[in-house]
Amino acid sequence: MSTATTSRTAARLDELAGTGRAALVGYLPVGFPDVARSVEAVTTMVDAGVDVVEIGVPYTDPVMDGPVIQRAAEAALAAGARVRDVLTVVEAVAEHSGGTVPALVMSYYNPVLRYGVEAFARDLAAAGGAGMITPDLIPDEAAEWSAAADELGLDKVYLVAPSSTAERLHLTARASRGFVYAASTMGVTGTRESVGLAAEELVTATRSAGADHVCVGLGVSTGEQAAEVGRYADGVIVGSALVRTLLSDDPWTDRLDALGRVTGELAAGVARARTTGGDS
Amino acid sequence: MPEQPEQPVRDALTETLADQVAEKLADVHGPYFGQFGGRYVPEALIAALDELEAEFRKAQGDPGFAAELSRLHRDYTGRPSPLTEVPRFAAHIAGPGDDGAAPVRVFLKREDLNHTGSHKINNVLGQALLVKRMGKTRVIAETGAGQHGVATATAAALLGLECVVYMGEEDTRRQALNVARMELLGATVVPVTVGTRTLKDAINEALRDWVTNVDHTHYLLGTVTGPHPFPEMVREFHRIIGEEAREQMLERVGRLPDVVAACVGGGSNALGLFNAFLDDDGVALYGFEAGGEGIESGRHAARFSGGAPGVLHGARSYLLQDDDGQTRPSHSVSAGLDYPSVGPAHSWLHDIGRAAYEPVTDAEAMEAFQLLCRTEGIIPAIESAHALAGVLRVGRRIVEDGGSDQVLLVNLSGRGDKDVATAARWFGLLDGDATEGDQ
Missing domain, CATH: 3.40.50.1100 (Rossmann fold)
Structure with a gap:
């Protein structure tokens, strides 16, 4: 809890809170449709108003992901995406944004374990990365990653869920740096009709458990939903809705346009969240 | 529980068992093995x-x-499952010696006779x-x-x-x-x-x-x-296999088997059988995993021969993976062994040397499958046929090394009804059999 001040992501969230709004956190996987174009996509997303970037490492067995992200990950792997490519994108974000946009890696544990946890942390820090989100690594199993991240001042973003007990919320809040990722509903990534009441309750409970910053993910896909979540959360995390714009058969530039447009709508939603009572 | 005598294998384990020193190997608790x-x-x-x-x-x-x-x-299940001696099958390991006695006796633990056909x-x-x-x-x-x-x-x-x-x-x-x-x-x-x-x-x-x-x-x-x-929980629900078999062996032969063998996909039938013998030093434990078309072909499910420790589906264990930690597809003629990882307790038993794990190819398994059908009138699951092939190999090795009066116990984990079509294709028994369109 006391380490939050050393986190670049947390500093960015504080800065945005000072201007009266939550952060828009945008996810895209590296290597879809190939590494070069995934760099274009991420920078497009940054230019269109994303405040924090989350770059996914494609994995063969993504149990926390729904069909949209699964499809992109499968295609990225088929196109030859490697774990080290994520560092290329991290570097590109740092360069493109002049270091103002924190870049977090989102990875299932085995690719990082195989790379070498310490080596990955070192290379991520060297590339200018802010830290890592770990969907299948809970603090209880994260001694190795935690030690490496602490050494290098990297963010450790763990998840909490509506099913988490108070005890687990405390444990996770204590172990996290940067922010705590609150899963809005029980389920996997993907778009949903609405972001349930459970999300706001979970954010409140996670803050009570000691978390300084809590961002909400899973199921946010529209500007309206972003406005609703941005009212109470420190950040609004969007993945599938962005990835979906890149999955069409349209020409690449049209897909980038669509990505920019959806990002812009989400950014507008976040921007108006706390000025109009939240539901626009 | 009776005190266990000090055993060499336990001494080597002191560190890995730091929190579990008071336990027998058979009682080690999760979350870690x-x-x-x-x-x-x-x-x-x-x-x-x-x-x-x-x-x-x-x-x-x-x-x-x-x-x-x-x-x-x-x-409901029909337990205890029988223990069946299979002398005509065992004769294919080695014929009778000069004294007319078979050097190797093979017993099957008949989980295939359970309701629903397997363990x-x-x-x-x-x-x-x-x-x-x-x-x-x-x-x-x-x-x-x-x-x-x-x-x-x-x-x-x-x-x-x-x-x-x-x-x-x-x-x-x-x-x-x-x-x-x-x-x-x-x-x-x-x-x-x-x-x-x-x-x-x-x-x-x-x-x-x-x-x-x-x-x-x-x-x-x-x-x-x-x-x-x-x-741990699934091991506990299967430990009855080994407990029954141990008792049946003592009753039938008057002593423990020299070799205990089973096929290993995820590893539940093997662990259920092994568990009752883990703390008996004199009993050699063998797990046979799917060697598919051979280790060198890359098309197999041999995690110990062709994998490395990693994390999949919630557990750290041996795993078929590439240099990036992506899961590599497994291959086996047997769907039940066709899995890229293995139960963590097996990885532990492997690393501490308490059990040996060897690959058995599709071809070896199908040969043993046919042998059991023809010598004993029992159609095994192709999964279990991997254990039968393994025990033929281990038995022959023992006899070559001069062993005699050996007792081998194999888990016949399932029956082969479900595999009749696969086997018929393998042996070319179907009219107008085509190798395509059958996958």
Whole structure:
């Protein structure tokens, strides 16, 4: 809890809170449709108003992901995406944004374990990365990653869920740096009709458990939903809705346009969240 | 429990067993088996895993639970399963010596004679009773060959639970009869069309379902893999295999076997059998994994010969993976062994040297399959045929080294009804047999 001040992501969230709004956190996987174009996509997303970037490492067995992200990950792997490519994108974000946009890696544990946890942390820090989100690594199993991240001042973003007990919320809040990722509903990534009441309750409970910053993910896909979540959360995390714009058969530039447009709508939603009572 | 004499294998283990020093190998608890095991799952599942472990511990201390499970074992499954000596099969290891006595005797533990045709029912009944105690109304399961899916559908019908089984699309075709069997029992079978469309992807889909519906759904995992408490709990539900076999061997032969062998996919039938012998130094333990078309072909499911420690489906264990930690597809003629990882307890037994794991190729397994059919009138599951092939190999090795008066125990984990079509194709028994269109 006391380490939050050393986190670049947390500093960015504080800065945005000072201007009266939550952060828009945008996810895209590296290597879809190939590494070069995934760099274009991420920078497009940054230019269109994303405040924090989350770059996914494609994995063969993504149990926390729904069909949209699964499809992109499968295609990225088929196109030859490697774990080290994520560092290329991290570097590109740092360069493109002049270091103002924190870049977090989102990875299932085995690719990082195989790379070498310490080596990955070192290379991520060297590339200018802010830290890592770990969907299948809970603090209880994260001694190795935690030690490496602490050494290098990297963010450790763990998840909490509506099913988490108070005890687990405390444990996770204590172990996290940067922010705590609150899963809005029980389920996997993907778009949903609405972001349930459970999300706001979970954010409140996670803050009570000691978390300084809590961002909400899973199921946010529209500007309206972003406005609703941005009212109470420190950040609004969007993945599938962005990835979906890149999955069409349209020409690449049209897909980038669509990505920019959806990002812009989400950014507008976040921007108006706390000025109009939240539901626009 | 009787005090165990100091054993050399235990001395080597002092460090890995730091928290478990007071235990016998057979009683080691999760979440860790040496450096293996753990709970590498989304936080959303932790509450359910905690609840499951608490319910399981409570049931372990409840004589009522044990009595109910025993009653089902006896009246429903048909336990104890018999022990069958197979001398005509054993003669293919070595003929009689000068004194006319067979140098090697082979015994089969007949889990194939259980209701639903394999050992899987032991675990399924145990977990299904826990589901009732937890007040959940829906079970989901993964299945490869269909044995675990059929067993789960059976227990769900028996106890009035809703049942959904995830099965790779590839496997629904390989095992169409088992799909029908599950549906007859009232289960919904969902073909999985993502990834490699086999067992590993069925588990991914089951985990996604579980994360979404965990409040009323139990994931009835079918083997000794997955996050804690599954590896330990499933071992406990299968330990009856080894306990019965140990007693039957003592009664029949008057001593413990020299070799105990089983096939290893996830590893539940092997662990269930091994467990009763882990603390008997004189008993050599062998696990046989699917060598597929041979290790050098790259098309196999031999995690110990061709894999390295990693994390998949909630546990750290040996794993088929590439340099990037991506899971490599496995291959085996037997759907039940076609899985890229293995139960963490096996990885631990491997690393401490308590059990030996060797690959058996498709061809070796099918040869042993045919041999058991023709010498003993028993059609084994192709999974179990891997153990039979392994024991032929180990037996011949022992005899070559001058061993005699050897007793070998093999787990016949399942029967081969489900594999008749595969075997008929393999041996070219079908009219107009084509090698295509059968996958």
